[in-house]
Amino acid sequence: MRYAVAILLLAIVSVPAIAEPIDPQDIRVIDGDTIRVYHEPSDVRLVGFNAPETRRAVCEAEAELGAKATRRLRDLVRAGHLDFEYVRCSCPEGTQGTPICNYGRDCGTLRSNGRDVGANSFVAQHAVRRRLDLGASPEHQ
Secondary structure (H helix, E strand, O other): OHHHHHHHHHHHHHOOOOOEEEOHHHEEEEEOOEEEEOOOOOOEEEOOEEOOOOOOOOOHHHHHHHHHHHHHHHHHHHHOOEEEEEEOOOOOOOOOOOOOOHHHOEEEEEEEOOEEHHHOHHHHHHOEEOOOOOOOOHHHO
C-alpha cells in the first residue's frame, strides 16, 4: 500500500505544470515583464524576455520604452483570453524567493490568445529576447 501511495505521489509530482486560464482582474501589471497574480505577496518575473526598465532605467529613452512596454502588457491583460503558469526558476538551489534570485520574484509565463506576451509585436521590437528555458531565470542566462 505504501508503494502505491509513493508511486501515485511521484506521478503527480512528475506531471508537468499546464498553464491555466486566469481572469484579467487577478493580474496586476508591475512593469513590462513583471506581474502580481492572485494578490500574492511575491511578484512574478515573466520569463523569455526582458522589457526595458522603468524604475532602474539607465536613461530617459529606456524609461520611456519601459513605460510603453508596461502599457502594452496592461492592454494585453485587459483584453483577456489569458493563461498563466508558474515555472521553476533556474536560480541556485535555496535562493528562489530571495533577493539573490530575481529580486525575490517567482518565475512564470503569461499567454494572451495562446501566444506568449513576450512575443507581442511591441515587446518583440523593444525587449531583449531570452532563451525560454522553462525554469530559466533571465538574470542567469
